[in-house]
Amino acid sequence: MEQAEIWMNQGIEFAVEYGPKILGAILIYIIGSWVIKNLLKGVRKMMAKGTYDLSLQRFLVNMLAWALKALLVIIVISTLGVNVTTFAAIIGAAGLAVGLALQGSLSNFAGGVLIMIFKPYRIGDLIEAQGVLGSVKEIEIFTTKLITPQNKLAIVPNGVLANGNIINYTTEGKMRVDTVVGVGYGEDIKQTKDVLLQVLTSNPKVLKEPAPSVNVSELADSSVNFAVRPFCKPEDYWSVYFSTVEGCKLALDQAGIEIPYPHQVEIQKKG
Known part of the structure; x- marks a missing residue:
C-alpha cells in the first residue's frame, strides 16, 4: 500500500512538473505545423505570381519546408526543458557520423543544387x-x-x-524521328522517295521547318533502304513515329511498290 502511494505521489509530482511543458510542447507543435503549412502555401502563391521557374519554385519550397520543420522541432525540444546548446552539440556529433554514413545523400543534395543552378x-x-x-x-x-x-x-x-x-529532347523544341523503310531493288528510287515524302508532308504533326527528308541510306542484301526523317515537337514523337511507319506501308502498297520479305518456296518431290 505504501509503495502504491509512493508511485502515486511520484506520478503527481511528474505531472505537476512536466505536464505543463508537455502540453505546451504539443500545443506549439500543432500551432507551428499549422503556421508552416499556411506559410508554405503563401510562398507558393507568391512565387506563382512572379517569374520564378516552376522547378526552382518547388525546390525552394521543399528546402524551406525542411528548414522550418527542423526549427519547429528545436523549439518543441527547448519547451520540454532540454538544453538546446547541449542538444545542438549532440546533434552536431550525430550529424557528422550520419553524414559520413550518408555520403550518397549529401551528393544527391549537392546534385540537386547544381541542377537548380545550371538548369x-x-x-x-x-x-x-x-x-x-x-x-x-x-x-x-x-x-x-x-x-x-x-x-x-x-x-x-x-x-x-x-x-x-x-x-x-525539349530544349530545342523539336525532335527528329528516324525510321528506315526498305523496298525491292526493282523499284524506282525517285517514285519511292516521292511517295514516302508525301506521307510526311501530309502529316499535320510533322514540322515544315526543318523540312522532312527521305534519302537512300543503304543498299542491303535484299532491299534498298530509305532513311525517312520527319521533325516534330517532343510531345508528338510517338504519334509521328507510329503514323509514319503505318503511313509508309499503306502508301507503298497503294503505289504498287514492293516491300521485300522472306519468301518460302515449297518443293514437292515426285515419287
Whole structure:
C-alpha cells in the first residue's frame, strides 16, 4: 500500500512538473505545423505570381519546408526543458557520423543544387539519363521524378544526374524521328522517295521547318533502304513515329511498290 502511494505521489509530482511543458510542447507543435503549412502555401502563391521557374519554385519550397520543420522541432525540444546548446552539440556529433554514413545523400543534395543552378532540364522536359527516358515530373532535394512513356514513375538520384550525361529532347523544341523503310531493288528510287515524302508532308504533326527528308541510306542484301526523317515537337514523337511507319506501308502498297520479305518456296518431290 505504501509503495502504491509512493508511485502515486511520484506520478503527481511528474505531472505537476512536466505536464505543463508537455502540453505546451504539443500545443506549439500543432500551432507551428499549422503556421508552416499556411506559410508554405503563401510562398507558393507568391512565387506563382512572379517569374520564378516552376522547378526552382518547388525546390525552394521543399528546402524551406525542411528548414522550418527542423526549427519547429528545436523549439518543441527547448519547451520540454532540454538544453538546446547541449542538444545542438549532440546533434552536431550525430550529424557528422550520419553524414559520413550518408555520403550518397549529401551528393544527391549537392546534385540537386547544381541542377537548380545550371538548369540542364526543367519540369515538363523530356529527357534521357541513366538509361531512363521520361518527362520530368518533379525536381526534389535528393531525387528527380520522371514519367516514362509507359506511364511509370522513375526516381533518379540527383547526384548521378548532375555528374552524368543528360539528353534533353525539349530544349530545342523539336525532335527528329528516324525510321528506315526498305523496298525491292526493282523499284524506282525517285517514285519511292516521292511517295514516302508525301506521307510526311501530309502529316499535320510533322514540322515544315526543318523540312522532312527521305534519302537512300543503304543498299542491303535484299532491299534498298530509305532513311525517312520527319521533325516534330517532343510531345508528338510517338504519334509521328507510329503514323509514319503505318503511313509508309499503306502508301507503298497503294503505289504498287514492293516491300521485300522472306519468301518460302515449297518443293514437292515426285515419287
